[in-house]
Amino acid sequence: MKHMCLQKEISTRVHSSLPRRLASEASGAELLEFALVLPVLVMLLLGAVWIGRAVSVYQALGRAAREGARVALATTCATCGNATNFGAAKTAVNDSLTAASLDTPDANISIRQITLNPGDPANYQVNGVQVIVVYPIELDIPFTPWNGAAFNLTSKVSMRREF
Numbered sequence: 209m210k211h212m213c214l215q216k217e218i219s220t221r222v223h224s225s226l227p228r229r230l231a232s233e234a235s236g237a238e239l240l241e242f243a244l245v246l247p248v249l250v251m252l253l254l255g256a257v258w259i260g261r262a263v264s265v266y267q268a269l270g271r272a273a274r275e276g277a278r279v280a281l282a283t284t285c286a287t288c289g290n291a292t293n294f295g296a297a298k299t300a301v302n303d304s305l306t307a308a309s310l311d312t313p314d315a316n317i318s319i320r321q322i323t324l325n326p327g328d329p330a331n332y333q334v335n336g337v338q339v340i341v342v343y344p345i346e347l348d349i350p351f352t353p354w355n356g357a358a359f360n361l362t363s364k365v366s367m368r369r370e371f
Contacts, residue, residue, distance in 0.1 A: 268308035
């Protein structure tokens with residue numbers, strides 16, 4: 209009988225000190241803090257990767273548009289004069305996008321002839337071309353509103369004809 213009372217006294221004492229012991233120990237605090245901070249760190253890391261990818265695509269679009277404008281204004285033969293070669297310009301843009309590992313069917317390419325300074329007198333106006341490349345990009349940044357959001361990146365280049 210005495211043994212039973214001792215057992216009861218020990219178990220009561222252990223249960224009464226358990227909340228105090230749990231409140232004073234910090235062994236699980238680091239794990240809890242890590243579990244709370246991990247999604248934020250993953251979001252920042254993946255966000256940096258996807259934003260870097262978007263910047264890379266934007267730079268590739270700028271290079272492709274400049275290359276297309278340059279090819280459109282380049283004379284194709286000595287007797288052609290100032291003929292604008294839109295077909296070769298579109299091919300140059302597609303080749304540049306392919307070199308940047310971008311899907312060319314996704315790109316929307318617009319090439320047109322423009323007057324760069326229409327407000328000037330007629331003898332000072334300069335002709336040129338404008339190349340616009342629009343490319344869709346999808347951002348997959350978890351835990352944000354931009355997860356799976358699609359954006360259109362646009363690069364516009366105007367280049368004048370040199371005489």
